[in-house]
Amino acid sequence: MNLGYNIVFFISVAIHVSAEASSTCGVPPSYPHTKVADKYIQLNKYNHGEKVIYRCAESYTESRGIRSIMCDNGKWTRLKLKCEKKTCGSAGDLFNGYFNYTGSLFGDKAYAVCNEGFTLKGMEYRTCKDSVWTGEIPTCEEGREPQISQAGITCPYPSVANSMKLGEAVSVYRVRDSVTIVCSEGFLLTGDEQITCGPDGQWQTQLPQCLPSSPDSILIFKPDIIFYCTCGVPPFYPNRHLSQSYLTKTNFSLGDRVRYSCGIGYMRVRGTVYSTCVRGNWTPLTLRCERKSCGSAGEIDFGNFVYTGVEFGDTATGVCNEGFQLVGQNVRHCMNDGWDGRVPVCEPVQCVDPPEVINGEMDGNLEPPHIYRTVINYRCRKGKLIGASEIYCTKDGTWSAPPPECKGSKYLFLSNHSYTKCTICLFPLKNL
Known part of the structure; x- marks a missing residue:
C-alpha cells in the first residue's frame, strides 16, 4: 500500500517538475543593434508570462516597435523593436561654402569646403556624435591666406598661481577656447584677465599673474578697486537660461558665480556653464547650446x-x-x-463595388476591397459591348471610366423596301 502511494507521489512530482521546466525560458535571445536592459543581465531563468525589456545599442535610437518580449510556455516571443543609427541631420549653413558629408549618422563627418576665393577659418570638419555635430560652424573669409588646419591643436592647462578655479574642469582646450583668470582673495591680477587658445597651441595673450596685496596698497594705489567688491543682475543669453536659484537675486559679491543651462530643445556642446563676478562685471559665458536632434521620424510603408x-x-x-x-x-x-x-x-485607396452591366459579365478581382489599380474586365453575353471593356480603380478612389453597355442590333426602316442596321439604338424602333 505504501509502495504504491510512493510511486504515485513520485510520478506526480516528476510530472509537475517536467511541466514547470517546459514552461520556463532561458537566457533572452540577442538581436542586432539592441541589448537587454541591465537588470536582466544576471538572470538566466524566466517563468511563463515574465517579460524582458530591450534597449537600443549605443549610437542607435528607437524608431518603432515594442521593447519587450515575453516567456510564452517555454519560448520567447519575437522582439519587434526596431533600432536605427542616430542621425545628426544638417551640420548647418556655411556662408560662402558648403559641407561635404561622409554621412549624417553616428561617427560620420561633415567637411567644410569654401567657395573659390574664400579660405576656411576654424575646424575643417564636424563629427556626428550622439545626434549632434561636434564643434562650431567654421567661417569662409575672403582674401585670407591659406592656413594650417587647426584640427587637433590644443593648449596646456593655464596654471596661474594664487588664482581661483572657475567653472567646470576641462581636460582639453582647443583653438579659440577662452578662459577667464580670477585671483584669490588677497591677490591682484596683473595682465589680461581673459586669455584665448591660439592656432599655435599657445595662450594669447601671455598668462597673467596674481600678486599679493594689502588693504593699504589697494586704497593708495588702486582706490577704484573698492567699487569692484559687487555685480548686478547676470546678463541674458539666447537659448541659455540662468538657474532658478539666482533669478531673484540682484546683487552679487566679488568671486560669486552663477550657473546657466541650455534652454528647452537645446543641448550643451561645449564651454563652461558658469559666469563669475569679477571687478564689477560678469565674465563672458562660454557655454554653447545647439538645437537637439530628433533623428529619423520613422519609416512609413508606402x-x-x-x-x-x-x-x-x-x-x-x-x-x-x-x-x-x-x-x-x-x-x-x-x-x-x-x-x-x-x-x-x-x-x-479603395473604390466602390464595380457596377454590373445588363447582359454583361465581369472578370477580375471581384471580391472587395477593390483597392488602387484593381482591374475589372467586361464582356457581353448578348449584343455588342459599347464603351470601355476594362476599367481600373484610380488613385482618387474612382473607377477610370463608366461601365460599358451591351446593345443588340436593330434595323431602321428608311424608305420603301430599304433598311439599315442600327448599332446603337437610343429609341424604340417600329415599322413605319
Missing part, C-alpha cells in the same frame, strides 16, 4: 516623411505614395524629448 529638418522646432510631414491615403496625424514636431505623435499609416 510613403515617406518630408522634413524641414531634424532638430528642435522642425517638422516631418507624412506623404503617401500614389494610390494610398494617410491614416493618422500627418505632421510630427521635433520636441525636447523627440518626435511627438506616432508614425502614420498609408493605406491603399
